[in-house]
Amino acid sequence: xxxxxxxxxxxxxxxxxxxxxxxxxxxxxxxxxxxxxxxxxxxxxxxxxxxxxxxxxxxxxxxxxxxxxxxxxxxxxxxxxxxxxxxxxxxxxxxxxxxxxxxxxxxxxxxxxxxxxxxxxxxxxxxxxxxxxxxxxxxxxxxxxxxxxxxxxxxxxxxxxxxxxxxxxxxxxxxxxxxxxxxxxxxxxxxxxxxxxxxxxxxxxxxxxxxxxxxxxxxxxxxxxxxxxxxxxxxxxxxxxxxxxxxxxxxxxxxxxxxxxxxxxxxxxxxxxxxxxxxxxxxxxxx
Amino acid sequence: xxxxxxxxxxxxxxxxxxxxxxxxxxxxxxxxxxxxxxxxxxxxxxxxxxxxxxxxxxxxxxxxxxxxxxxxxxxxxxxxxxxxxxxxxxxxxxxxxxxxxxxxxxxxxxxxxxxxxxxxxxxxxxxxxxxxxxxxxxxxxxxxxxxxxxxxxxxxxxxxxxxxxxxxxxxxxxxxxxxxxxxxxxxxxxxxxxxxxxxxxxx
Ligand SMILES: Nc1ncnc2c1ncn2[C@@H]1O[C@H](COP(=O)(O)OP(=O)(O)O)[C@@H](O)[C@H]1O
Ligand SMILES: [Mg+2]
Numbered sequence: 209x210x211x212x213x214x215x216x217x218x219x220x221x222x223x224x225x226x227x228x229x230x231x232x233x234x235x236x237x238x239x240x241x242x243x244x245x246x247x248x249x250x251x252x253x254x255x256x257x258x259x260x261x262x263x264x265x266x267x268x269x270x271x272x273x274x275x276x277x278x279x280x281x282x283x284x285x286x287x288x289x290x291x292x293x294x295x296x297x298x299x300x301x302x303x304x305x306x307x308x309x310x311x312x313x314x315x316x317x318x319x320x321x322x323x324x325x326x327x328x329x330x331x332x333x334x335x336x337x338x339x340x341x342x343x344x345x346x347x348x349x350x351x352x353x354x355x356x357x358x359x360x361x362x363x364x365x366x367x368x369x370x371x372x373x374x375x376x377x378x379x380x381x382x383x384x385x386x387x388x389x390x391x392x393x394x395x396x397x398x399x400x401x402x403x404x405x406x407x408x409x410x411x412x413x414x415x416x417x418x419x420x421x422x423x424x425x426x427x428x429x430x431x432x433x434x435x436x437x438x439x440x441x442x443x444x445x446x447x448x449x450x451x452x453x454x455x456x457x458x459x460x461x462x463x464x465x466x467x468x469x470x471x472x473x474x475x476x477x478x479x480x481x482x483x484x485x486x487x488x489x490x491x492x493x494x495x
Numbered sequence: 496x497x498x499x500x501x502x503x504x505x506x507x508x509x510x511x512x513x514x515x516x517x518x519x520x521x522x523x524x525x526x527x528x529x530x531x532x533x534x535x536x537x538x539x540x541x542x543x544x545x546x547x548x549x550x551x552x553x554x555x556x557x558x559x560x561x562x563x564x565x566x567x568x569x570x571x572x573x574x575x576x577x578x579x580x581x582x583x584x585x586x587x588x589x590x591x592x593x594x595x596x597x598x599x600x601x602x603x604x605x606x607x608x609x610x611x612x613x614x615x616x617x618x619x620x621x622x623x624x625x626x627x628x629x630x631x632x633x634x635x636x637x638x639x640x641x642x643x644x645x646x647x648x649x650x651x652x653x654x655x656x657x658x659x660x661x662x663x664x665x666x667x668x669x670x671x672x673x674x675x676x677x678x679x680x681x682x683x684x685x686x687x688x689x690x691x692x693x694x695x696x697x698x
Binding site (some may be wrong): 277334 | 526557561565566568571572573575580
């Protein structure tokens, strides 16, 4: 896999100043079969923000993120990333956009046949003319950042789940992206590692003026990093925006659905089981 | 393994031929028969089928596992083309390796035929070698090699297509691997029939 990097024409590139809209989603709908997994979602992310998408399991967070990075064409709606509508873009044009963001997958998506070091080096090797010795140094720096110094020659299969997530994060940040997309970077991590990853996310983005779009349902982590929060619903409110606002606004929002989620309570409007008569109907059939 | 199969095929060809041709007193034609059938037909075909089982299935399983593990997705998101980085090198490798393996298999098969002819039919080595090598024309060798190039193309295209098309977890990888073997063998045999028709009846 070591071959000459292929240059992707970057063309004129608009630099986004803090506060400018860098990502805008309008009326996004994603239908799988007869299920509306994302239902008319609209929101804006401004440059420099740490935008957190939260919501219960299966509410469509990963699906939303996959649409945002162009890995999946939504059923309808538009997504303007860096000012261009990626839902109408052909794959070659999309490559130009792809170089400007990094994606940290929920399950790491590390290349199993490559060492940790090679995983992080791959985007650098493919997309820059940087000298191999310099790449080696950048890899060491990125690993140091995620607390994995000395692990460059390990295979992903030799790491724990939490370590893999940190390698995924290091790889997503290898090219110093303008936007970092991160899918549940802290789930499965211990509290200390969670704090480390949160800090790292901020260091790699807000501190240097870049933007982060993070999916999370770890409330400590959400309130620690977010400048703005988008809450997606599930059950009867599947894939709809329940609330959007600053952490302060979310805390004060009286929506019972939201409050149950924020406080992590079992009782509340979030449906876990069916109501009793509905359950009986379901069991016995409608007749 | 390929050489074991090729050797056995050489044995089988010589022994089968000797039972029939022996009745006609035409044992002298056995070397010709062995070498022609190996070069034109059995060498390319059998080696291709072995490579389907070993390499085609391995490629389908490897790419399928990468697909399930979201590695393919990750490559695309990094603006790295999976075709360029995963398919092209494997394609080139097999297009080069299969013809080489076929030539090697032909040689081993001829050695198998030699063992039978010299060991049980009282032929001299020089008689066998002169006949086995002189009877076929260069075209017989080339037609077999053209077949093996076509087979290589089919094997790797089907394996990559099946591997990259995996859906549905580990089970999907198993299904794709099986499908790649079944379809490869099917298409190899169809292509073989078509090419044999083209080379020896049309041209
Ligand atoms: N490719 C797909 N085909 C069909 N259904 C899908 C697909 N991807 C996701 N889903 C469904 O969409 C829903 C949301 O999934 P996901 O976005 O992964 O949720 P989460 O919020 O936990 O990340 C789930 O019910 C899942 O079954
Ligand atoms: Mg998810």
